[in-house]
Amino acid sequence: MKPAEGKLGVLCVGLGAVSTTFIAGVLSLRKGLGLAGGSITQLAKIRVGRGEARKYLKVTDLVPLCSLQDIVFGAWDIFSQNAYEAALNAKVLRQEDLLQVRQELESIRPMPAAFDDDYVSRLSGQGTQIKQGDRASLIAQLRRDIQQFKQEHQLDRVVVIWAASTEKFIDYQSAIHGTLSAFEQAIAQNQTDLISPSMCYAYAALSEGVPFVMGAPNLCLDIPAMWQLAETKQVPIAGKDFKTGQTLMKTVLAPMLRTRCLGLEGWFSTNILGNRDGEVLDAPENFRTKEVSKLGVIDTILRADQQPELYDDVFHKVRINYYPPRGDNKESWDNLDIFGWMGREYGMQIKVNFLCRDSILAAPVVLDLVLCIDLAARAGLSGNQDWLSFFLKSPMHDPSRGEQPVNDLFQQYTILKNKLRELGGYEPDEELE
Ligand SMILES: NC(=O)c1ccc[n+]([C@@H]2O[C@H](COP(=O)([O-])OP(=O)(O)OC[C@H]3O[C@@H](n4cnc5c(N)ncnc54)[C@H](O)[C@@H]3O)[C@@H](O)[C@H]2O)c1
DSSP, X not given: OOOOOSOEEEEEEOOSHHHHHHHHHHHHHHTTOSOOTTOHHHHOEEEESOGGGOEEEEHHHHSOOXXXXXXXXXXXXXXXXXXXXXXXXXXXXXXXXXXXXXXXXHTOOOEEBOOOGGGOGGGTTTOSOBOOSOHHHHHHHHHHHHHHHHHHTTOSEEEEEEOSOOOOOOOTTSHHHHSHHHHHHHHHTTOTTTSOHHHHHHHHHHHTTOOEEEOSXXXXXXXXXXXXXXXXXXXXXXXXXXOOSHHHHHHHHHHHHHHXXXXXXXXXXXEEEOSHHHHHHTSHHHHHHHHHHHHTHHHHHHOTTTOHHHHTTOEEEEEEEEOGGGTTOOEEEEEEEEEETTEEEEEEEEEEEEEOOHXXXXXXXXXXXXXXXXXXXXXXXXXXXXXXXXXXSXXXXXXXXXXXXXXXXXXXXXXXXXXXXXXXXXXXXXOOO
């Protein structure tokens, strides 16, 4: 394992609510302000050893993580506002908190974006700094951006994380996504309907030997072509979709039902959300990408194939409603129709009403993913890092190899802890069901 020496560059694709809340939070923590609430890497303690040898270590004492002091931030966005202006615009953190780190935030100016109106219709025509050129040219420009960022700040390592808008759903199982050579040919032919802007960022990062994390539900990493590239370049990747509010609750409640052998008839989830993310997701083609990501979660936890009498024909519906007055303060409602002793005739209901703050929940997840993917790179790991599924709503997996994603939060935590133990030189000693 290479030590966490030198500076780590973190390039955020998209400088919106999530990115600015993450960056402002890290800058505040560096000054001893605020709390790293929600961050496993900063606050969790993990047991190592058993019996008399048992001790609990902070993650930072277990594995050599990059220090928050050594992070240098950069970004791309279609808007030219600096990180301070963008954070004010996002209205997540209070101005009095942002003022404490204003100077540092103002120095972060996003680079022009690789963007295609067709992929995010609600932002169509709004961008003020968008790169021009075909897909191959966009990739070349993004690669140059990464090289210059590294050089300018004298960075030892760089990580790229996507926290930009959700793109429209595309057919990601076409032949051109199936192999790296077909994918590269499609880039050369500028097949814009099959090569999304997020694929350009991922391809550029991996080509530069830089780890890439997909924080939106975009399917850009979920393709064999990208897995081949990650393996060829020996770079770790992780995705997709930050697990923050409603899905976090789902991956806690569903294991409870299964453990207690309680049946489920239906699960209806709805949200109101008024930030730009909510506006983008109001377009059906973009919501479709999010819907697929959110819907997959409970099936793999409940396993109807193993217990059909409890989980056959579960009716699962997810809605997101754009409602501007709420801004980033998302409110979600869940209704679960469940049954137990003597069957469906004695049905019961669980109602969950979560008044959350979307980006306050997402920011620590971004930090943990960034630090862990950098750790993975220094440990020589490459390809999909499924031990990071704990942080992700729709963990990437390869169905052609019979892989099933693990969605149960507690199983995901066990996998995460075991990997951190292993990377810290201890036995990965918790068993997985
Ligand atoms: N907040 C959460 O809890 C949460 C959870 C899971 C996933 N996400 C996802 O994270 C992403 C960011 O969320 P947010 O609330 O910050 O949204 P946001 O709308 O505030 O910010 C997204 C930013 O990305 C920019 N952008 C769009 N396309 C771009 C491109 N091709 N290149 C560069 N910049 C681009 C937009 O201009 C905008 O500034 C969304 O895709 C969202 O679905 C958020």
